[in-house]
């Protein structure tokens with residue numbers, strides 16, 4: 001099977017909504033949250049009078065973490081539509097008009113980096129913008145693991161879930 | 174059973190004629206979707222569903238342990254194609270590196286393709302699972318005729334006549350045809366049976382021609398003309414060159430085909446890769462034709478002329494880029510025993526072969542616009558690997574459908590079908606006549622008609638139509654997953 005543009009977008013949205021959501025729900029509590037784990041005492045970044053400060057408080061970080069991972073996932077879906085347009089354009093320069101799975105796998109690098117800036121821009125994440133900062137590990141593990149799972153689903157299991165997907169260029173509807 | 178005009182007539186809802194790859198895809202799909210054995214009959218002279226393909230592969234120098242052309246996911250024994258052949262082989266050989274290779278194809282490695290033996294063995298397993306043999310009536314279908322009350326009669330010549338006499342008649346609501354190719358291609362002017370000596374020297378790659386390689390071994394320095402630049406010609410060249418190296422046959426090879434690719438050709442967004450004289454494409458059809466954007470583009474075309482144009486480009490005469498192939502040919506060019514001849518096959522004449530001249534004279538017409546003169550090549554053997562003859566009139570059952578049944582043809586001279594691959598001009602009451610494979614080429618929906626994936630596509634489309642008719646249940650997500658799990662456990666569908 002090979003993708004059509006519509007198939008690419010539908011597949012991405014479908015997999016983020018299913019595999020992505022379930023995985024995020026499972027993995028978030030185990031991610032290395034910059035606010036030091038899922039509860040107890042720690043430093044919480046907060047905005048006070050338009051200034052970011054870190055305050056030591058006792059709190060439960062899990063709701064914060066969930067909000068962040070799910071909002072990141074949502075942004076990944078929205079941005080993904082733009083990315084798929086870019087890939088589809090690039091695909092026009094390939095005779096076979098196909099998109100090897102390896103390309104999809106490594107796309108997580110540019111997509112992840114762009115997403116990192118976008119989640120800062122949109123204040124989903126309020127830590128440092130630097131690529132290596134306190135929040136990076138949590139973000140990277142979440143995105144990478146989700147990405148790999150989605151990629152594996154695209155390599156085959158999707159064909160079982162939907163025969164249409166196999167025959168009509170990755171389209172589900 | 175009813176008795177009528179002295180023939181036994183057997184009622185069966187779905188009759189599949191052919192019993193080859195296309196039939197197997199269809200029947201397997203419907204069994205998986207829940208049709209019982211009793212609802213289907215397969216009419217075929219073949220012992221196994223891959224018998225015909227196996228002999229074509231054998232003849233074209235792809236024995237059991239060699240690799241076929243299509244990829245890992247195009248599995249004949251699974252309507253889902255997953256897990257693919259590659260994954261299965263990796264597990265069998267306990268080789269996780271193979272999985273990495275599969276994930277990285279075709280960027281870091283050539284495409285994985287399964288061995289012919291894996292295709293056959295897994296089809297045997299699936300055939301046993303769906304009780305294929307219980308559905309088979311061994312014989313040749315002679316005619317398919319509409320029944321006045323809807324549906325069709327299928328007249329069968331059984332291989333071993335039963336108590337009902339030498340003819341059996343099946344009465345079916347649905348009929349599916351997948352009869353393979355009508356005939357193989359030869360040089361124009363090929364005399365065939367009329368000139369047995371010539372028939373021995375000018376052969377088609379899909380027919381048995383082992384004697385040619387034996388003769389070449391016996392007569393060192395023979396000249397051979399190989400026609401066509403698709404992958405079967407590469408397998409023939411491979412054999413000729415391997416024999417040259419192992420037995421010192423000193424064979425001289427003339428390779429006749431249409432266009433020489435010294436590099437990629439075409440505008441940036443439609444540039445076909447090429448080099449070394451050949452055009453490169455990993456599969457018989459450009460990959461995007463397998464459901465992707467080329468499939469969409471094709472489906473949006475309005476006229477037969479546009480469709481034929483795009484079809485010929487995407488199913489162009491190309492070979493997968495394999496290092497072993499190109500390096501062999503480069504060596505032949507360097508050492509002077511491999512010659513490229515550009516042109517079109519003219520006609521063939523027998524010659525006496527005296528004074529070191531060849532036994533066959535092959536006329537080669539120059540390509541349009543080159544202004545060159547016709548060439549005559551004197552060679553000892555001609556191996557035709559220029560494809561197949563898709564003239565469906567060469568198949569008596571299909572010709573009868575056109576002449577007596579009133580089946581309509583498309584611009585390519587094949588059956589005009591609708592989106593469910595029904596020959597709609599043959600519609601009969603509540604019955605339908607479906608077709609897959611070569612006899613439906615040029616239809617406005619699908620390009621890779623003669624590919625494993627294409628046969629499954631047709632089966633999927635037919636199953637949806639049958640579901641609309643209420644004849645079978647649709648394989649939606651839930652039923653698909655459940656059916657897949659049954660297959661993973663090799664449980665009966």
Ligand SMILES: Cc1cc2nc3c(=O)[nH]c(=O)nc-3n(C[C@H](O)[C@H](O)[C@H](O)COP(=O)(O)OP(=O)(O)OC[C@H]3O[C@@H](n4cnc5c(N)ncnc54)[C@H](O)[C@@H]3O)c2cc1C
Pocket residue numbers: 190191192193194195196216217218219222225226229230233241242243247312313314315351352353354379405570609610611623624625626
């Ligand atoms: C050498 C070769 C290699 C190929 N490799 C690949 C590959 O790697 N991947 C891929 O996807 N495709 C491949 N193909 C293309 C295609 O998948 C095969 O040609 C496939 O076998 C075609 O299936 P079919 O059902 O049309 O015909 P077949 O498999 O040839 O079956 C047709 C059957 O119909 C029977 N028949 C004919 N007339 C009648 C009648 N009147 N009544 C009853 N039965 C009848 C014949 O005996 C035969 O058994 C290859 C083709 C060739 C020739």
